[in-house]
Amino acid sequence: MLIGKVVGYVVSTRKCDNLVGNKFMIVEPIPSLKIDNRIVAVDKVGAGIGELVLVAQGSAARIGCGNPQAPIDAAIVGIIDEGQNLE
Amino acid sequence: MLIGKVVGYVVSTRKCDNLVGNKFMIVEPIPSLKIDNRIVAVDKVGAGIGELVLVAQGSAARIGCGNPQAPIDAAIVGIIDEGQNLE
Amino acid sequence: MLIGKVVGYVVSTRKCDNLVGNKFMIVEPIPSLKIDNRIVAVDKVGAGIGELVLVAQGSAARIGCGNPQAPIDAAIVGIIDEGQNLE
Amino acid sequence: MLIGKVVGYVVSTRKCDNLVGNKFMIVEPIPSLKIDNRIVAVDKVGAGIGELVLVAQGSAARIGCGNPQAPIDAAIVGIIDEGQNLE
Amino acid sequence: MLIGKVVGYVVSTRKCDNLVGNKFMIVEPIPSLKIDNRIVAVDKVGAGIGELVLVAQGSAARIGCGNPQAPIDAAIVGIIDEGQNLE
Known part of the structure; x- marks a missing residue:
């Protein structure tokens, strides 16, 4: 994640029909993760621009989010409140 | 995505037999995503050359697109109308 | 892994509801693996900060860890005791 | 793909027993895709050395190729006849 | 692969309980594949240190190896005898 x-x-x-109703957000990984590329993820938790979020990728984004039949490969599944060593 | x-x-x-009837398009990620490589994706929405599209990868491209038994790992699942911070 | x-x-x-009760840890791959990026993984074995762990990614992190319906794509599945050529 | x-x-x-009968080919992506690494893929279409092929990766290579129980993560699923912008 | x-x-x-009995080997891809990082893979064929092996990744390592419920995302599934263009 x-x-x-x-x-x-x-x-x-x-x-595609089974994408209707989803919001597609662009997410930039925090620098400390050293992941260069941004990804597009479906929002499952009501995230807004500027918020720090947790993203799940792969089949987890479909099956783990109640959309097993949708062509989704990345989903925002949490809003980050705090953390250690995020910087 | x-x-x-x-x-x-x-x-x-x-x-392979269960690929018959599919169109294979070459997609170049937009520069702001910082994904270097192009991918080949099956077209599910009637996309044309030059259009900006949304691509799903992995099992989402099979199961989420009504082709659970086809050897497809990437699919064009939407045409982009507009966006914020695409550049 | x-x-x-x-x-x-x-x-x-x-x-997401089916993430409740999980701990999300930030894991930095050991240098000898030459994997540049850190990942966020759900802890399944009671790992603490500073410990050397084994991480499984993809559907293995859901299905292989008794959470087939959770949006999890990486999990800490073991604590490393020793090894050869880890450096 | x-x-x-x-x-x-x-x-x-x-x-592994369920790999018996498969041919393992080394495939080098075409330069225009900007994918640096070569991959090993099981041949499903009778491809020969020097031919240009289409490769599917991930679960698509198992389930989409009639080998759902085989430890295969990449398969040659088509021979390329022609294309636009392959260079 | x-x-x-x-x-x-x-x-x-x-x-994790369903990892018991597995051997975890560190595998370095051969230079000609141009894959920089090493991976940790479960040994399914009795491979020894120094041997050249074939590795399957993703769900293929679980389902294709008779461990559908184990948190495994990479497995050694063959010992390489010979090849063309490995260098």
Whole structure:
């Protein structure tokens, strides 16, 4: 899993049926994780721009989020309150 | 998931049976995602060359797209209309 | 799988229901593996900060750890006692 | 998915039972994909050395190829005839 | 899949129950694959230090190796006898 900041979003009107109703956020991993690339993740917890979030990737983002049949490979599954060694 | 531009396609006549009928597009992630490599994705939404698209990878591309038995690991699942912080 | 040192943790109060009760640790792979990025993994064995651990990623972290329905993609599944060529 | 050239093969006599009968080819992604590493993929379409092929990775290589119980994570699933923007 | 040399091992006494009985080997991919990082893989074929092996990753390492419920994401599934273009 990764920790990142929500830095943007995208809107898609023409999309697969079982994606309808999802919000797609752009997440930038925190620098201390040393993950260079940003990812697009479906929001499951009501995260806003600028918030620090926990992201699950792979089949966990479908099956672990109640959308086993949706073409989703990354999901925001928590809002970070605090931590040790995030910097 | 990732956002990218459709930059090309490939044609394969001799292929696994459950790939028949699929279009294989080459997608280049947008620069702001900092993903260096291009990927080949099956088109599920009628995307054309030059369009900005949303791509799902892994088992999401099979199970989430109604092709659970096909050897597909990436699929174009939406056309991007707009966004914030795509650049 | 990877071997890493537990270097921190994060706390998330607002999170998906089936994540409740899990501890999220930050793990830094040992240098000899030449994996640059840190990952966030759910602790399944009572690991503490500073300990050397074994991490499983992907669906193994859900299905292999008795949480098939949780949005988890990495888990600490063992504490390392000793090894050969870890340096 | 990725497009690559078959550049070699490996032979393994002592292997898991459900790998018996498979051919393991070494595939080098085409330069325009900017994927640096080569991968080893099971051949499902009768590809030869030097041919340009389509490779599926992950669970798609098992489930999508009729070998759901085999320890295979990459498979050659098509021979490339032509394309646009492969260079 | 990847080809690598077994260069070490790790021992973990305190681990998830369904990992009991497994040997964890450290595998370094052969240079020609251009994969920089080493991985830890469960040995399914009796591989020894210094041997050249075939490794399967992801769900293939669990389901394809008769351990569908174990938190394993990489397994040694064959010993390499010979090959073309391994260098």
